[in-house]
Amino acid sequence: MKRILTALAATAFAGCAALSAGAVPSKAETLKIGLLATLSGPPAVLGQHMRDGFLLGVKEADGRLGGLETEVIVVDDELKPDAAITKVQGLLERDKVDMMAGVVFSNVMMAVYRPIIESETIFIGANSGPSPIAGRGCSPYFFSTSWQNDQNHEVMGRYASDQNYGNVIVMAPNYQAGKDAIAGFKRHFRGNVVDEIYTKLGQLDFSAEIARIADEQPDAVFTFMPGGMGVNLVKQYSQAGLNGLIPFLSAFTVDETTLPATRDMAVGLYGGAQWAANLDNEANNKFVRDFENEYGYAPSLYAAQGYDAARLIHEAVKLNNGISDKQGLLATLNAAPFESVRGDFRFNSNQFPIQDFYLVQAVQRSKDVYITEAVEKVFDDVGDSYAGSCRM
Amino acid sequence: MSTTLLAVQTLNGLQLGILLFLIAAGLTLVFGVMDFINLAHGVQYMLGAYLAVAGYQLTGSFWLALIIGLALALFCGLVLEFLVFRRLYDRDHLDQVLATFGVILFLNEAVKVIWGAAPLSLPAPNLLDGAIPLVNNLQYPVYRLALIVSGLGVAALLYVLVTRTRVGMLVRAGATNPDMVAALGVNIRRLFMIVFGFGTMLAGFAGIMAAPILSVEPGMGDNLLILAFVVIVVGGIGSIRGAFLAALIIGLVDTLGRSFATDIAKLALPPAAANDVGPALASMLIYILMAAVLFFRPSGLFPVRSA
Numbered sequence: 001m002k003r004i005l006t007a008l009a010a011t012a013f014a015g016c017a018a019l020s021a022g023a024v025p026s027k028a029e030t031l032k033i034g035l036l037a038t039l040s041g042p043p044a045v046l047g048q049h050m051r052d053g054f055l056l057g058v059k060e061a062d063g064r065l066g067g068l069e070t071e072v073i074v075v076d077d078e079l080k081p082d083a084a085i086t087k088v089q090g091l092l093e094r095d096k097v098d099m100m101a102g103v104v105f106s107n108v109m110m111a112v113y114r115p116i117i118e119s120e121t122i123f124i125g126a127n128s129g130p131s132p133i134a135g136r137g138c139s140p141y142f143f144s145t146s147w148q149n150d151q152n153h154e155v156m157g158r159y160a161s162d163q164n165y166g167n168v169i170v171m172a173p174n175y176q177a178g179k180d181a182i183a184g185f186k187r188h189f190r191g192n193v194v195d196e197i198y199t200k201l202g203q204l205d206f207s208a209e210i211a212r213i214a215d216e217q218p219d220a221v222f223t224f225m226p227g228g229m230g231v232n233l234v235k236q237y238s239q240a241g242l243n244g245l246i247p248f249l250s251a252f253t254v255d256e257t258t259l260p261a262t263r264d265m266a267v268g269l270y271g272g273a274q275w276a277a278n279l280d281n282e283a284n285n286k287f288v289r290d291f292e293n294e295y296g297y298a299p300s301l302y303a304a305q306g307y308d309a310a311r312l313i314h315e316a317v318k319l320n321n322g323i324s325d326k327q328g329l330l331a332t333l334n335a336a337p338f339e340s341v342r343g344d345f346r347f348n349s350n351q352f353p354i355q356d357f358y359l360v361q362a363v364q365r366s367k368d369v370y371i372t373e374a375v376e377k378v379f380d381d382v383g384d385s386y387a388g389s390c391r392m
Numbered sequence: 393m394s395t396t397l398l399a400v401q402t403l404n405g406l407q408l409g410i411l412l413f414l415i416a417a418g419l420t421l422v423f424g425v426m427d428f429i430n431l432a433h434g435v436q437y438m439l440g441a442y443l444a445v446a447g448y449q450l451t452g453s454f455w456l457a458l459i460i461g462l463a464l465a466l467f468c469g470l471v472l473e474f475l476v477f478r479r480l481y482d483r484d485h486l487d488q489v490l491a492t493f494g495v496i497l498f499l500n501e502a503v504k505v506i507w508g509a510a511p512l513s514l515p516a517p518n519l520l521d522g523a524i525p526l527v528n529n530l531q532y533p534v535y536r537l538a539l540i541v542s543g544l545g546v547a548a549l550l551y552v553l554v555t556r557t558r559v560g561m562l563v564r565a566g567a568t569n570p571d572m573v574a575a576l577g578v579n580i581r582r583l584f585m586i587v588f589g590f591g592t593m594l595a596g597f598a599g600i601m602a603a604p605i606l607s608v609e610p611g612m613g614d615n616l617l618i619l620a621f622v623v624i625v626v627g628g629i630g631s632i633r634g635a636f637l638a639a640l641i642i643g644l645v646d647t648l649g650r651s652f653a654t655d656i657a658k659l660a661l662p663p664a665a666a667n668d669v670g671p672a673l674a675s676m677l678i679y680i681l682m683a684a685v686l687f688f689r690p691s692g693l694f695p696v697r698s699a
Contacts, residue, residue, distance in 0.1 A: 040501075042611045044509035174671045198671035199650070202615050204606055205411070207404035207536075208651045214530035215397045231511045231607030239516075239605065241523050241531030261511035261607055297510075 029322050031068040031098055033313070034091035036084065036112065038104040039076035043227050045257045046104045046302050047076070050126055052295050053303035054101060057310025060290065065310065066317020073097065077104075081111035088112045092119050098323055099124065101309050104302070106130040106149060106177060117141045122329065126309040127302060129352060131180075135386035138350040143333055145308040145340075147274055148352050148384030149177070152251040153184030155272030155357040155378045156222050160249060161190045162378070165219035171209060172224045174198035181224035181251060187385070194218055199229075206233045210240045220247040230254070231261045238265035254362050256300035259370035266362040266370065274353075275304040275342045276360045276374035283311075284341040298371050304341050311338045348383040350390035356380050396527045401651045402644065407536050409643025410543030411602060415616055416623040416635045417550060418594030424630020424696065425567040425587050428477070429485050431492040433595050433620065434613030435499040436472075440465040440596025441603040441612065442503055445514050454517035458600055465596025466589055473588050481584065496614070504610045514603035539601055546594065550632050563587055567630065622678055626685050628692025637694055642678050649674040 035054055037047035051074055058070055073095055077084035091097045092115070100116050101124040103109045109128040116123045117139040125133075125144040133139070134148040160168055170185055170193055172178030182196060194216060197209050213221055225233045230253035237243055248254075248269040255273070259266055277288050277298065287307055291299040299307075315338040320329045336346050340355075348354045358374035365371050419433045444461030451457060476495060480488045515521075516535040523531035554560040566573045566583050574580040599613070606612065623642050627634030654670030661669060685693060 039509075040504075042509075042609050044504065044610070045511070048509055174675065196667050197654075198667065200671075200675040204615060205404075205408050205647075207407065208401055208647045211397060211400045211404060211530060212651060214527075215394070215400075228511055228607040228609045228612065231513075231609070232605070235513075235605055235607070239523065239531075239533040239535070241525075257510060261513040261609070263513055263515075 029068050029324065031065055031070045031313075031317065031323060032095065033065075033070065033072050033099045033101055034088070034095065034097040035072050035074045036077050036088065036091075036100065036102040036108070037074065038079045038108070039074075040078050043079060043104065046127070046227075047102075049257060049300050049302040050102060050104060050306040053291065053299060053306030053308075054126065054310045055306075056287075056291055056294055056303075057307045057314065059294070061310075061314045065314040066320070066322070068317060068322060077108045077112075079105055079108065081107050084108045084112050085115060088115055092116070092121060097121065099313065101313070102126050102306070103128050109133070113137070113142070120326070122326070122333070124309045124313060126305045129384075131386050134350050134352050134384055135389040136391075138390035138392060140330055140351070140392050142351060143312070143347065144352045145312060146305045146353075147355075148386060149180060150184035150187070151357065151382075151384055152272040152274070153181045153222075153224060154188050155359070156249040156251055156270075157185040157187055157189035159270075159272070159359050159376075159378050160185075160220055160222065161188060163220070163247075164191070165247075166191045167194045167216075167218045168192070168220050168222055169195045169197065169213055169216060169218045170222045171197040171199065171213075173201045173203070173229065175201050177226075178224060182222075185222050191219070199225075201229075203229055204232055206236050207240070210236055210242065213246065214240065214242060218246065220249055222249045223253060224251050225253045227258070231258050234258070234262045234266045234269065238262075243268060254360075255302075255372055256298045256370075257302065259362060259372070260297075262362075263370055264364070267364055269362050271360045271362075271372060272357060272378065273301050273360045273372065273374075274355050274357050275301045276358060277371045278373045279341070279343055279358075281339070281341070281343050283339040284343075287341045298365075298369055300372075308338070308340050308342070308345075311340070312336065314338070344381055348387045349392070350384070350387040352384055352387065354381055354383045357382065397651075400526060400530065401647055403532070405644035405647030406640060407540055407643070408647055409640035410540050411598070412616075412619055412623050412643055413636050413639035414543050414546060414598035414601060415595065416620040416627075416639055417546060417632060418591035418598070419617075419620050420624040420627070420630055420632065420635040421550075421594070422588055422591040423624065425563055426481060426584050427567075428481055428588075429488045429492065430477070430591070431489060431617065432472070432495040432499070433591070434617030435496050436465065436469060436592050436595040436613070437599040437602075437616060438503065438608075438610070438613040439468055439499065440599030441514070441608045442507060442512070442599075443468075443596070444600040444603055445507075445512050445608055448514055454515065454604075457514065461600045462593055462596055465599070466593045469592025469596070470585070470589055473585060473592075477588065478581075500610050500614075509610060511607040511609040513608060514600070516604040533605075535604055539605075542597075542601055546597070547632075547636050554632060559583075559586070619678075622682050624692075626682055626693060628695035631692065631694050631696045634692055634694030634696075638692070641693075642681070645681055646674075646678050649677040653677070 037051045039047045075087045099122045104127045106128045123142045129148040172181045254269045254271045316332040320332045357379040359376040360372040361375050443464040444457045447457035447460030520535045520538045522534045623639045627638030653674040657666035657670040
């Protein structure tokens with residue numbers, strides 16, 4: 001339903017654009033972008049943030065990224081890799097999109113990555129960054145405006161080391177991304193991991209795990225609990241009275257997609273991220289203000305990445321005077337000629353960002369608005385660990 | 393592993409069991425009495441939680457939200473019964489599964505259109521907001537105790553209703569032989585509607601009670617529905633007593649498994665392997681239990697006594 005609505009909206013939008021273009025008869029170049037995001041199922045909120053961020057970027061360019069009439073075709077991958085492939089093939093072959101963007105989850109990314117880059121379509125990843133495509137499988141056609149998957153966990157590992165935490169309990173769902181998260185945390189953590197707790201994917205009740213944490217009394221807890229699992233964990237952690245007693249370090253658990261549900265119970269909890277609403281630069285201040293005016297809710301890092309993806313396309317296409325010179329456009333994109341909302345931003349040799357990472361903390365900004373704020377820079381201008389094995 | 397931790401985990405297990413019972417009770421009632429497989433029970437649980445959140449946003453009071461949520465959940469259940477389910481009672485189970493699965497898809501999407509995809513919250517009432525200190529900084533939220541009490545209350549209420557009242561007697565008779573009951577002048581359609589409405593309210597009640605500790609989001613009922621089915625299969629389909637005892641067993645097995653499986657695996661395996669085997673085993677335990685029950689006692693541990 002929502003997909004049909006967004007498709008209709010996109011068509012209506014394209015229709016208006018076509019009308020206004022029709023007023024001036026010219027052989028104007030157009031730009032067609034396929035935006036792949038997860039918009040159904042429980043994790044739909046992540047895809048929604050990313051899509052809204054991207055569309056805001058398009059809107060601020062008056063619907064003309066780089067001066068070209070822009071049509072964005074939003075497609076829901078349903079979090080099903082096989083469905084995603086079919087839809088991507090439709091975008092590439094039937095709709096003949098000029099660029100692809102988006103992708104929230106890594107299993108979807110791994111499914112659609114090859115077909116897209118093998119068709120030599122420029123692909124701007126706005127969230128997922130699995131290690132294979134940052135390393136050996138990197139491609140000149142792929143650019144990321146987010147991070148490599150391990151990095152936000154590495155931030156927490158480094159921070160735990162900086163704080164001299166000797167004993168830490170780590171906890172993640174028992175699947176690949178959960179194990180990667182814990183491996184990422186350990187990469188920069190020099191203390192002792194006293195316990196690794198792997199929970200069931202989709203677990204609702206964490207009282208057993210929380211009792212265990214209280215029993216072992218570690219210096220801190222690190223967790224990766226995306227979506228509803230994180231909401232449940234944060235609520236129950238706070239209700240068990242541990243919030244404030246045992247520092248709660250997390251990645252993709254406490255952010256603007258879950259804070260509307262956890263509210264006061266999450267205040268004070270930590271996360272690792274490359275962006276927060278209070279990063280003070282002109283682009284970010286404008287983005288946060290405009291986003292809230294447009295959509296009526298506080299943006300998250302997913303929204304910021306989507307917005308940056310649209311801004312990157314806008315500036316690069318403008319500098320390159322269109323998209324007909326693809327090799328030239330690749331080189332222009334690689335120079336990252338835009339002001340990122342996160343401040344420092346340039347592309348590494350694998351075309352993933354070299355950027356800063358922060359310790360962020362959940363705060364209450366006003367009566368009903370809870371956001372994350374950067375409190376400390378943990379990494380300065382850092383790339384990921386896989387760039388070395390990328391050969392382009 | 394200390395004895396206090398074991399005691400705390402046992403308490404946690406019982407509490408998870410009670411939560412499962414709240415959900416399974418309505419499911420087993422409708423299934424047992426009406427022979428109707430209602431996969432939509434999970435979304436009715438979700439609907440209860442969402443309607444209570446809406447009630448809370450209107451009134452700012454948990455108790456009013458509870459009443460509004462229950463009333464609206466009942467209303468939605470009866471509308472669904474009138475529009476969809478009524479037509480399915482005489483069809484076979486596969487048709488029921490298909491149609492109620494459709495209701496799941498429809499309601500999950502409807503909830504997302506109305507309230508958005510982001511998770512919502514329902515704060516616990518001030519009266520139950522505190523916590524009781526247990527051991528080592530660990531506090532036990534009063535709200536969870538209230539959850540246990542309400543679950544025991546529902547169990548007692550159901551017991552009295554089914555075994556001690558005239559309606560309960562008719563329900564039991566209707567479950568055994570609906571045609572005979574109808575021939576004796578009882579409006580069996582209306583009786584089934586009452587049972588179904590009551591089942592819906594139980595699902596909604598479970599959703600509302602769970603909302604302060606769990607995330608209120610689209611699809612929140614889908615995971616629990618599977619657990620609820622495990623409970624009623626282990627307990628014996630249609631048996632309230634079976635659902636109650638099986639829910640406690642499942643809650644305990646799951647919680648204790650999650651707490652100690654890795655430790656136990658470490659006794660036999662190197663730590664890295666134990667970290668792989670323990671959690672995998674813990675998440676399988678209740679399904680292994682269900683398979684064992686199906687193998688040795690196919691009608692469940694506490695089946696309904698047939699007349």
